[in-house]
Amino acid sequence: MVFSEKTAVIEVKGLCKYFKSLKAVDELDLEIQKGEFVALLGPNGAGKTTLIEMIEGIQTPDAGEIKIFGMSWKENPIFLHEKIGIALQETRFTDKLTVMETLGLFQSFYHQSERPPDDIIDLVGLKEKKDIYTQHLSGGQKQKLALAIAIINRPEILLLDEPTTGLDPHARQEIWEILLRLKQAGATLILTTHYMEEAEQLCDRILIMNQGKIIAEGSLEDLLNQNNAVEIIEFQSAQLIQREALLKTEGAIELYLEPNQTKGRLKVKNLIRALPSFLDLAQGNMIDLISLQGRKMTLNDLFVSMTGRRLDE
Ligand SMILES: Nc1ncnc2c1ncn2[C@@H]1O[C@H](COP(=O)(O)OP(=O)(O)OP(=O)(O)O)[C@@H](O)[C@H]1O
Ligand SMILES: [Mg+2]
The missing domain is CATH 3.40.50.300 (P-loop containing nucleotide triphosphate hydrolases)
Structure with missing residues (x-):
């Protein structure tokens, strides 16, 4: 038994x-x-x-x-x-x-x-x-x-x-x-x-x-870990952001833009490698960043990527 x-x-x-x-x-x-x-x-x-x-x-x-x-x-x-x-x-x-x-x-x-x-x-x-x-x-x-x-x-x-x-x-x-x-x-x-x-x-x-x-x-x-421990670049710009502009960031996995198109989150494989190319792309596309934060993925990010909504909305 x-x-x-x-x-x-x-x-x-x-x-x-x-x-x-x-x-x-x-x-x-x-x-x-x-x-x-x-x-x-x-x-x-x-x-x-x-x-x-x-x-x-x-x-x-x-x-x-x-x-x-x-x-x-x-x-x-x-x-x-x-x-x-x-x-x-x-x-x-x-x-x-x-x-x-x-x-x-x-x-x-x-x-x-x-x-x-x-x-x-x-x-x-x-x-x-x-x-x-x-x-x-x-x-x-x-x-x-x-x-x-x-x-x-x-x-x-x-x-x-x-x-x-x-x-x-x-x-x-x-x-x-x-x-x-x-x-x-x-x-x-x-x-x-x-x-x-x-x-x-x-x-x-x-x-x-x-x-x-x-x-x-x-x-x-x-x-x-189900999401392979990805990292997040969270950003806000003074202008509208076009999706295509940032998708070429090194190791980019997924881009989420809020409906107002000035704020967003980019999932990347490795933050340190992704940041220089992200900043180059922002500059090349005339995106004036007013805030920028790099961090580990949270449950909220996971939820947003599964459903498009925030857990705490
Ligand atoms: N007695 C009821 N009659 C009709 N609809 C109901 C009733 N009770 C709950 N609902 C609906 O069922 C869904 C689930 O409601 P529930 O209260 O379980 O959500 P919740 O996850 O607890 O939300 P919250 O985080 O706001 O407390 C909602 O769309 C709600 O409007
Ligand atoms: Mg409830």
Whole structure:
């Protein structure tokens, strides 16, 4: 008998969700292993929330199958509720409950919540705010409270929809630290995000979603290496740029010009070799460069080259 170290805790097969003729989630397959941290990235409307809410049991699929710990929502709703912690893309709290009362309320929904809310309040850094009404929390503090609610039942699986959207960099970092602590304790996580840095810092695997499908997946390194670790020249000119002018750059792979035709990105095999010829061509074609940057490829570049759209648009 062969034992595999991998244990899939979430299995999704042929999952579909339609809104009239719109395929929000389109024949999607997915497997998440125990202890894995997975980021779901994609532009607005890609289907991230629809997918995650079907896994949360909030939306019903039109077709396909979701198994969590080998069980379906239909047959084992109570068991799965106990095992899963969720934070929706937007959370509304009851204004006239304090932070503590809100947590107490959510804790009362679960059978076995071993941790008293005090611990959780400390963990998410809301100790000083525990007795104030939720309506007086700042946006970032509300996000922390939403996270506290998601972990109140010590879930084995966390499903977080844009947990750090709108937060300042410091607050975002604090949430990452909380999540990394939960990772050490063995939790499994799917989060959606528009921040590539978040995916990079937290997650073992990144799924890139567009128009209801996963169009690329892997570690950040895998994803970028699929494109042979190319480099990018990013530029802006004072005049309109004609595509042909820059395509003869040494080692040019692909040129993306923004619709205004004054800004663009050129993928090249080797930045150091490409730059002199790029500058010669710009000069020869009367292109007045007002900015120029050479850098490694990012996930956003990869996404633009796959779909023509930016991930963070
Ligand atoms: N209840 C609904 N009725 C009709 N259309 C819907 C409904 N919910 C979602 N959609 C559509 O399904 C598509 C996917 O939406 P979804 O919210 O899953 O995207 P998303 O990837 O989470 O986007 P964002 O990054 O903006 O949160 C969108 O085109 C959206 O308009
Ligand atoms: Mg969403």
